[in-house]
Amino acid sequence: MKRKYMTENDCYQSGRKINPKGIMIHSTAVPGVMAAAWFSRWNKSYLKGEINRQVCVHAFVDDQEVWQYLPWDHRGWHAGGTANDTHIGIEICEPGGFSYGKGVTMVGYDAAKQEAYFRRAWKNTINLCVFLCEKYGWTEENIICHSEGAKRKIASNHADVMHWFPKHKESMDTFRKEVNKALSRALEREGKQKVGLFQEGDIVEIIDSAKLYYPGGPLIPEWVKKEYHKVLQVTSNGKTVTKGGAECVLLGKKVNIQNRKESDGIMTWVDTKCLRVIELSSQPTKDVRPPEEKQYFRVQVGAFTHREHAQSMVDKLKRAGFEGIIQVH
Ligand SMILES: [Zn+2]
Structure with missing residues (x-):
């Protein structure tokens, strides 16, 4: 994806x-x-x-x-x-x-x-x-x-x-x-998440039940399952890569999820069915803050015992160009 x-x-x-x-x-x-x-x-x-x-x-x-x-x-x-x-x-x-x-x-x-x-x-x-x-x-x-x-x-x-x-x-x-x-x-499939829709930069792990990198491929060493891996490539020359009939993605660097440090990884094509997504690759950096997350500081301009007095204050505020509401306590 x-x-x-x-x-x-x-x-x-x-x-x-x-x-x-x-x-x-x-x-x-x-x-x-x-x-x-x-x-x-x-x-x-x-x-x-x-x-x-x-x-x-x-x-x-x-x-x-x-x-x-x-x-x-x-x-x-x-x-x-x-x-x-x-x-x-x-x-x-x-x-x-x-x-x-x-x-x-x-x-x-x-x-x-x-x-x-x-x-x-x-x-x-x-x-x-x-x-x-x-x-x-x-x-x-x-x-x-x-x-x-x-x-x-x-x-x-x-x-x-x-x-x-x-x-x-x-x-x-x-x-x-x-x-x-x-x-x-x-x-x-163990690990519930099947995501056939990887993108470069996703961080994944290999599920415990996986034995081979892809059908008919090499055995997965145990240590590899203890690490998180970064998806390096999802296609080759613009085409999906299949090995042993399975759709594969290329796993590159190992990633330490705590400190984000990356180190040399397995550099192997792996059957997507063996993978579980840990983290999707980072979102675009441009941040448009939704309006509802804006902070407002409300100011009370008066407390009245009669509604009509409160209303006339609101009218005054509106004429002056401010929003005004009446709250009943
Ligand atoms: Zn439609």
Whole structure:
């Protein structure tokens, strides 16, 4: 998973936090624009007139990549309803090679030709959902799509993703079923966290039950399991590395989590199923402090025995340009 926050987007700037309760799946309805390309499209300000929509989601997924563009607990602008207060928004990029007719009709969409793309994007989205379910302790029941949100009146009236999934004989129900399967497989594995979505700089450890670095690979010495390791590379020449049929990442330096000191490490490709994340790689440094974290010092300007006297003081304050409230004790 790659991460780069859309710090110029008004949604990011507004800095509102949520306590996420689930995931809302969308699809872009823009044929052929892939996950990485959305950054330059949306890392802009509506207030400054740079973009004509007020929109931002947590992540985009395509057949190759996952890009996280907002912190997971940031309030996104994807649902057009109260689901923004509760749901993490994920956009699946739609492939190129077709167009949109009136409304939500896909024109010239060749499902057979698009099947390979669809399967990979579908799988990547499932993996991301599994990652989030594990992170927040959710099940597949915490996942809905935009059109389901519309039915529940917590999102605007959009058709995604159910205008698209059925073309590949899938639905949100089959999607949830797949998440359930992947999630129980992941939970079965010792150490509960399966994160197939590493990024460079993540700090990980190797789970106790792991014996080999990858299927058919060298034996893992015991001391290696006692150390924390830094993920050095997640791809090679832009491609995922598989060894013995397993997806691997390259572990480089050993890291002392207390003093952050790094020392020579194992420099070995390791099956991601053997790893548990200890710490995600550091967040972007630019810090926009959410408005609600600002400190205020309130000043009392008077205490009155009659409400009308209190009200006239508030009116006076307002005329002078200050906010005023009446509190009853
Ligand atoms: Zn949508």
